[in-house]
Amino acid sequence: MRVLVTGGAGFVGANLIRYLLASAPEVEALVNLDALTYAGNLHSLDEVEADPRYAFVRADIADRAAVDALCREHKFDVLINCAAESHVDRSILDPGVFVRTNVLGTQVLLEAARSHEVPRYCQVSTDEVYGTLGPADPPFTERTPLAPNSPYSASKAGADLLCRSYHRTFGLPVIVTRCSNNYGPYQFPEKFIPLCITNALEDRELPLYGDGMQVRDWIHVRDHCAGVWAAATRGRPGEVYNFGAGEERPNLEIARRILSALGKPEALVRFVKDRPAHDRRYAMDAAMARDELGWRAAYAFDQGLEETVAWYRAHRPWWEAVKSGAYRAYYARQYGDR
Numbered sequence: 001m002r003v004l005v006t007g008g009a010g011f012v013g014a015n016l017i018r019y020l021l022a023s024a025p026e027v028e029a030l031v032n033l034d035a036l037t038y039a040g041n042l043h044s045l046d047e048v049e050a051d052p053r054y055a056f057v058r059a060d061i062a063d064r065a066a067v068d069a070l071c072r073e074h075k076f077d078v079l080i081n082c083a084a085e086s087h088v089d090r091s092i093l094d095p096g097v098f099v100r101t102n103v104l105g106t107q108v109l110l111e112a113a114r115s116h117e118v119p120r121y122c123q124v125s126t127d128e129v130y131g132t133l134g135p136a137d138p139p140f141t142e143r144t145p146l147a148p149n150s151p152y153s154a155s156k157a158g159a160d161l162l163c164r165s166y167h168r169t170f171g172l173p174v175i176v177t178r179c180s181n182n183y184g185p186y187q188f189p190e191k192f193i194p195l196c197i198t199n200a201l202e203d204r205e206l207p208l209y210g211d212g213m214q215v216r217d218w219i220h221v222r223d224h225c226a227g228v229w230a231a232a233t234r235g236r237p238g239e240v241y242n243f244g245a246g247e248e249r250p251n252l253e254i255a256r257r258i259l260s261a262l263g264k265p266e267a268l269v270r271f272v273k274d275r276p277a278h279d280r281r282y283a284m285d286a287a288m289a290r291d292e293l294g295w296r297a298a299y300a301f302d303q304g305l306e307e308t309v310a311w312y313r314a315h316r317p318w319w320e321a322v323k324s325g326a327y328r329a330y331y332a333r334q335y336g337d338r
Contacts, residue, residue, distance in 0.1 A: 001026050001233075004076045006061050006109065007083030008032030009040035011187045012124060012221060012228075016082060019225040021048050029053055031074060033067075034083065035060040041327055043318060044186040061105035064112075071116040078232050079113050080122045081106060084159075087190055088128075088152045089275060095151035102155035103162070110166045110174070122232035123163045125178045127217070127244070128153035132279035139217070139283035142178075142240040149277040164238070173237035177228050180244035180284045183304065184221035185311045189319050192251060193305075196258045197312045198319050200268060206259070210274035212252030215281040219245040220299035220308075230293040244284025245297035254305070261309045 003020065007013040009032065020027050030053055034040045048054050059066035061083045071079075083105060085091065085098045106123065113121045130140040131147030146161075148154040166172040183193040196206045227243040235241055255269055289295045312319060321327045 001077040002029045002074055003027050004031050004033060004070070004074065004079045006033045006079070006081045007040075008056075009034040009036060009042050009044065010082060010086075011039070011044075011191075012182060012224065013082035014041070014044035014186050015184065015221045016080065016225045016228060017045060017054070018048060019222060020229065021051055021054060024229060027053065029074070030055070031070065031076075032056045033059055033061065033070060037085075038328070039086075039188045041186070041188070041322060043321070043327060062100055062108055064108050067108050067112045068115065071112045071118065075116070076118050078120045078122065079109065079118050080124065080228060080232055081109050082124045084124075084156065086126075086152065088150045091150055091152035091155070092276060095155075098151050098155040099158075102152075103158045106159035107162050110162060110172065114166065114170050114172050119173060120232055121163075121172060121174045122228060122235075123159060123174060123176045124228060125160050125176050126153065126156050127178055127180045127242070127282045127284055128279065129157040129160060129178065130282075133281040133283055135281065137281070139244070139285040140242060141285045142242055142288055149279055160240075167238040175231050175235040175237060176240045177231045178240060178242050178284070179224050179227070180217035180219050180282055182221045182224050183218055184308055185315070186318070187221070189323055193254065193258070193308065194312060194319065196255050197262070197309055198323065200259055200262045200264045201313065201316070203264070204268070205270040206255050206268050207270050207272045208251055208255060209272060209278060212255065212269070212271060213250045214278065215248050215250050215283075217244045217283045218247045218249060218301055218304075219243060219297060220304040223297040223299055226298075227289055227293070227295045230295045231289070234293055236292070241289045241293065242284045242286050243289055243295070244286045245299065245301065246283075246286075247301035248281075248283055249301065257305065258309060261306065262313075
């Protein structure tokens, strides 16, 4: 199989590439298309860059000419779109960037896949398109109505609807995956778990929105990657598949557990003003993925969090370069900054 992964220098994309090159022998060629915006970090792929099956192309998914030329050259069997602006706080500050990348960029990829007859297109989405749950509500299913509450989640919902339309109108073999909150190695340290770990390692405060009791269903990124590949290769075109590990935890509990694991005082927790329209709870029903794809989460949260804390302790140069911005200077020299 010839595979295109967009956004492959990001957290999920980089882990997906590493997963495919290590665990999917049917992948004979893999191209990573990434614009290297602030969250893109090719150092997350240092171990695979010499693999003869792997190639990197710097381009924007909203660049029609670049995407079209790439699809024409490589004749991909599978296109997996991981490229997205994904941080809710940033979407509140500048929604337009999210619409351009997440909506327009997705449409460009869909059109390229249609024009070049890509046999399988997989759109990596998010549980946030469903909105928020109350404390006693059942988990989201694939039939839960879309009710996004942030510019980020609205842009992802818009992309999902474009995928549906391309399947219904043009017969494009599109599969959409929606996943709960990911954690694991190589996650950009503005996200909650790596922010807590790295701040604690630096003896800095851990900021928690509101009362810190927002509940998320946490899934290890490697389990997510296994699900994405299963859906991309075995899922029914036109279908949506939810992925979640059933590991619901409030943010405050996670912050305290990280501090305990690192031997740091709970006094480092600092409650800050809540963000607008902050979703209170997410939970995913992954029964369809289990029944149709044979997928199951392998990581228990206790094991995954312990390994993640250990990874950030052992890879301090990686995240220090991200937090300092040094990795951006490297890309400016190599590719010209964006």
